[in-house]
Amino acid sequence: MYNYIAIKGVNILRAVDIIIKKREGEVLNLDEIHFMIDGYVKGEIPDYQMSSLLMAICLKGLNSDEQTAFTMEMLKSGEQIDLSSIDGICVDKHSTGGVGDKTTLVVAPIIASCGLKIAKMSGRGLGHTGGTLDKLESIPGFNINVSSKDFLKQVKEIGIAVVGQTANITPADKKLYALRDVTGTVESVGLIASSIMSKKLASGAHSILLDVKVGDGAFMKTIEDAKVLAKAMVSIGNKCGRKTVAMLTDMDQPLGEAVGNSLEVIEAIETLKGHGDREFTTLCHEICAEMLLITNSVKNKEEAIKLIDKKIESGEALEKLREMIIYQHGDPKVIDDYSLFKKCQKVVEVKALKDGYIKRIHTLNVGNVAMILGAGRQTKDETIDHSVGIKIKVKVGDKVKAGDTLALIYSNGVREKEAIDMLLECFEICQEKVAKHNIILGIVE
Ligand code: URA
Numbered sequence: 349m350y351n352y353i354a355i356k357g358v359n360i361l362r363a364v365d366i367i368i369k370k371r372e373g374e375v376l377n378l379d380e381i382h383f384m385i386d387g388y389v390k391g392e393i394p395d396y397q398m399s400s401l402l403m404a405i406c407l408k409g410l411n412s413d414e415q416t417a418f419t420m421e422m423l424k425s426g427e428q429i430d431l432s433s434i435d436g437i438c439v440d441k442h443s444t445g446g447v448g449d450k451t452t453l454v455v456a457p458i459i460a461s462c463g464l465k466i467a468k469m470s471g472r473g474l475g476h477t478g479g480t481l482d483k484l485e486s487i488p489g490f491n492i493n494v495s496s497k498d499f500l501k502q503v504k505e506i507g508i509a510v511v512g513q514t515a516n517i518t519p520a521d522k523k524l525y526a527l528r529d530v531t532g533t534v535e536s537v538g539l540i541a542s543s544i545m546s547k548k549l550a551s552g553a554h555s556i557l558l559d560v561k562v563g564d565g566a567f568m569k570t571i572e573d574a575k576v577l578a579k580a581m582v583s584i585g586n587k588c589g590r591k592t593v594a595m596l597t598d599m600d601q602p603l604g605e606a607v608g609n610s611l612e613v614i615e616a617i618e619t620l621k622g623h624g625d626r627e628f629t630t631l632c633h634e635i636c637a638e639m640l641l642i643t644n645s646v647k648n649k650e651e652a653i654k655l656i657d658k659k660i661e662s663g664e665a666l667e668k669l670r671e672m673i674i675y676q677h678g679d680p681k682v683i684d685d686y687s688l689f690k691k692c693q694k695v696v697e698v699k700a701l702k703d704g705y706i707k708r709i710h711t712l713n714v715g716n717v718a719m720i721l722g723a724g725r726q727t728k729d730e731t732i733d734h735s736v737g738i739k740i741k742v743k744v745g746d747k748v749k750a751g752d753t754l755a756l757i758y759s760n761g762v763r764e765k766e767a768i769d770m771l772l773e774c775f776e777i778c779q780e781k782v783a784k785h786n787i788i789l790g791i792v793e
Pocket of ligand 1: 525534539540541543544
């Protein structure tokens with residue numbers, strides 16, 4: 349047990365003692381966690397001491413109570429969105445990030461058309477993963493900068509809003525994440541779970557569905573690691589009074605066909621019209637079903653799937669997307685006329701060099717190719733080109749012949765040759781049959 353300096357029997361908290369305590373693998377209490385996080389936000393704890401604590405946490409971990417305490421401290425450091433004036437159940441969905449992940453654009457309108465409320469603050473893309481806000485901004489005129497007041501008004505009136513951050517939420521996480529990024533301390537389950545959950549809790553939803561991506565294109569490369577992260581986040585959410593469930597889903601190949609902003613919006617619209625890629629459609633159905641179940645909106649999964657099918661077939665889900673686009677000043681005509689999206693200059697085919705089966709698609713690198721074409725950003729302040737990207741035309745397990753199209757590159761000429769070479773290398777073709785991937789890998793409740 350670590351001994352503090354005490355004056356008249358009262359322990360004097362010092363950052364150095366807390367760092368040593370964690371270094372020795374002991375459990376930190378609420379006061380110690382508050383002392384470090386609150387002190388760091390106020391500038392009383394310097395970067396070098398916080399970095400040292402973060403490294404000790406990476407090496408020794410945080411138990412479940414410590415993770416919850418970390419989350420609550422970060423949550424309390426900023427504003428929290430108060431959704432209590434909205435009638436009905438507010439439900440949120442969060443993906444840990446992947447390549448071609450346009451799920452929110454499909455799931456949010458379906459769920460809103462089922463009568464639940466979607467008050468969603470999304471993020472921008474960085475590195476190989478795309479961001480929902482960038483995708484939405486590929487719709488001409490679409491506004492993601494909405495005030496808190498207008499955000500609430502929109503959700504009350506039409507049941508759906510997907511916007512940029514409207515308030516100063518979790519400043520402690522912002523400061524800590526920036527430090528973790530440059531001190532090799534991002535990869536800690538406890539730190540990742542508390543970082544993500546502090547933002548989710550601050551966003552105010554009553555129920556939260558987490559889509560934890562697993563595989564080459566995801567943060568978590570193995571199902572075991574993904575399960576540990578999912579369990580940690582579900583435990584934090586439920587301890588904090590929000591019904592939270594996590595799904596583990598495949599990111600060992602890009603999601604659906606499109607990677608790149610307007611291409612992904614078009615794919616999402618096609619999916620809402622009932623013409624989506626099979627795996628992607630399954631994922632959206634499964635996520636929606638789980639959201640309906642955790643909010644007690646349906647009795648069972650069968651009823652959930654029937655309701656989702658009905659909302660797609662009747663066009664009500666697509667109409668919800670249209671309502672949101674109109675409310676946020678975008679051009680709703682894009683739904684019926686894809687030529688209204690900004691066009692790229694040319695489309696280049698990437699073809700298989702030999703016969704065989706698709707063994708692997710290096711998903712992280714597919715994301716990187718989209719980024720170098722201009723669809724994503726390497727640093728936070730870069731501008732992006734909404735019209736460029738990739739369409740993947742094959743899946744793992746597909747049989748191909750030399751000359752078959754593996755992918756299409758939508759280009760405006762930026763680093764095009766490099767992109768073609770890199771993309772070709774993303775596809776591994778072998779002679780033996782290869783099993784297809786399941787999109788849903790598990791669920792953590
Ligand atoms: N995403 C977050 O928001 N936080 C992390 O720590 C990692 C990924």
